[in-house]
Amino acid sequence: MSAPETGAPGAPPRRRFPEGTTAEDLKAYMGPFVERLGYKFNTDGEFVAMVLEGELEVLATTGDVYCPCRMRTGDPKEDVKIICPCIPFFRDEFAGMRKCWCGLFIRADVEDGAALMGVIAEPEGPIEVPVARVDDMRDGEARRVKVGKTALAVFRVDGEFFALSDVCRHAFAPLSEGWLDGHAVMCPWHGWRYDVRDGTTDHPDADVRTYPVTVRDGEVLVTV
Ligand code: SF4
Ligand code: FES
Numbered sequence: 397m398s399a400p401e402t403g404a405p406g407a408p409p410r411r412r413f414p415e416g417t418t419a420e421d422l423k424a425y426m427g428p429f430v431e432r433l434g435y436k437f438n439t440d441g442e443f444v445a446m447v448l449e450g451e452l453e454v455l456a457t458t459g460d461v462y463c464p465c466r467m468r469t470g471d472p473k474e475d476v477k478i479i480c481p482c483i484p485f486f487r488d489e490f491a492g493m494r495k496c497w498c499g500l501f502i503r504a505d506v507e508d509g510a511a512l513m514g515v516i517a518e519p520e521g522p523i524e525v526p527v528a529r530v531d532d533m534r535d536g537e538a539r540r541v542k543v544g545k546t547a548l549a550v551f552r553v554d555g556e557f558f559a560l561s562d563v564c565r566h567a568f569a570p571l572s573e574g575w576l577d578g579h580a581v582m583c584p585w586h587g588w589r590y591d592v593r594d595g596t597t598d599h600p601d602a603d604v605r606t607y608p609v610t611v612r613d614g615e616v617l618v619t620v
Pocket of ligand 1: 462499501
């Protein structure tokens, strides 16, 4: 396919598909991206073709691949969350259902995507949400991940992964932008230190919440 259009010289390419984009182009573009998020195209090829056809119709009228199964609000800040693949904005819902709303994408370990058709409500109780691939994070690295309304800081230390609230209890700085010193993360604003293993800090009543992390099939899953 031809490359997405670019803006001013030197500017990053805009997330927009040119005229003549085909379903195969969309698949080639989206496949590697959703794989990083722990998803794949539905195993029901006919269904995938139908949804992508819908996306191409939306693309032709709007200039981007908004979700064909949801209404746009007209507010660009809101609508940006339903440009396909919208998985990063709905990690918890989709992890619970094991598929995206439309069913175009299913979790990587689901064998029969057709069996999930019609599932629109997430199961109750804790769910494991994929937040990274093991080989995407090096030791000493941190990542901020939004799961629903909750911002998490995910850290890798000595090959192990830890997840805690991304909000420092002092003045709400993002801990994912702090510096690691062993298992301690130093807040980037005023240096409070939190233990990434249990969220504890020296300051009274200021510990942050931690979340269980599981590593499975090369993926980092946080239970929320
Ligand atoms: S619900 Fe599925 S098809 Fe719709 S935008 Fe999200 S990922 Fe794409
Ligand atoms: S905001 Fe974290 S130490 Fe001040």
